[in-house]
Amino acid sequence: MEEHFVKIHKWFYPLSFLYGLGVAFRNKLFDRKILQSKSFNIPIICIGNLAVGGTGKTPHTEYLIKLLQKNYQTAVLSRGYKRRTKGYLLSTLDSDAQSIGDEPYQIKQKFPNTMVAVDENRCHGIENLMAINEPKADVILLDDAFQHRYVEAGLNILLTDYHRLFCDDALLPAGRLREPAKNKSRAQIVIVTKCPEDMKPIDFNIIAKRLKLYPFQRLFFSRFEYGKLIPAFTSGQELALKDLQHYEQILLVTGIASPTSLIDELKKYSQQIQVESFGDHHNFSKKDIKHITERFNNIPSKRKIIITTEKDATRLVNHPDISKRIKDNLYILPIQVKILQNQEYILNQNIIDYVRKNKRDSSIPERENAYKP
Secondary structure: OOOOOOOOOHHHHHHHHHHHHHHHHHHHHHHOOOOOOEOOOOOEEEEEEOEOOOOOHHHHHHHHHHHHOOOOOEEEEEOOOOOOOOOOEEOOOOOOHHHHOHHHHHHHHHOOOOEEEEOOOHHHHHHHHHOOOOOOOOEEEEEOOOOOOOEOOOEEEEEEEOOEOHHHOOEOOOOOEOOOHHHHHHOOEEEEEOOOOOOOHHHHHHHHHHHOOOOOOEEEEEEEEEOOEEEOOOOOOOEOHHHHHHOOEEEEEEOOOOOHHHHHHHOOOOOOEEEEEOOOOOOOOHHHHHHHHHHHHOOOOOOEEEEEEHHHHHHHOOOOOOOHHHHHHEEEEOEEEEEOOOOHHHHHHHHHHHHHHOOOOOOOOOOOOOOOO
16 A cells, blocks of 8 residues: 655644644534534435545535436535625526636536535525425535534535545644544545555555444545546547647646646656646636746647646636637546445445435435446
């Protein structure tokens, strides 16, 4: 198994101790019912993590949408991180990333029949979604709400990055954990995300032992699979990743928490990769666009290409300062989740069984078996 060294800032341990006291006090208030968690008469699935930063919540949310959408009217509720609006908003196909956030916008564009709403107050958001009668939501997916304990989700799916397992991390600000690793106990399903392709059976066993899950918890492993490169602006032809060998230089532009797995994937096809990395959910300014343009123009080769992620594309495609030259060369690299160890059917069945047993009313059709998304 590949060794990973998680960077811990030990000099921040005193602050992490104080932060932990605050987190523990808040959780005790919920555990003792002083602060109330609200349950709802509808299946609610929470996809979250213990750490700040990207563990792949949006791709895993999309996995669930693909799994459920054929038989259940699926709704997604997010806080809409870094949006320029407040309160409850139900998205439409005319909504933009500024009004609802980049990830909800991405989901709505990819799954137009899915109800996508944003609200900082998850209880208020759920109540508004449940009040809609046409279409009537059958199941609600909560994006990044593991710490939002005012909602009592019926099924909690906890994600942890293969490269930074919660068992190796520390509380903020020494590490990246929002709450102690022991609070994994609130999850029924744990998924180790961003796994490499070459994992061996012993690697799965080692991680399973290190995570020290409880008997009632189910553990799964996933990795990203990358699709064909899609032109961001033109109606040109999609490119297979193997076609990158015909390009002399690649400029990768990202505003995600960790581009490591993406860079590793591109290195399979080219070693000539320049990276322009911004912070997670970065709002590209006019200055940023100018810098990206200059960097691309300064690449001497004629056969060059710009690649970005689906999430970053939501903030780039409508930017007023993108030049025609950038538009002609910008491609989007889509990703999807693959469940490892031939456990896809088992995970799917767990999800479908939960939704079926907790259905909102008897009009929802029964499913005999799980199916692949």
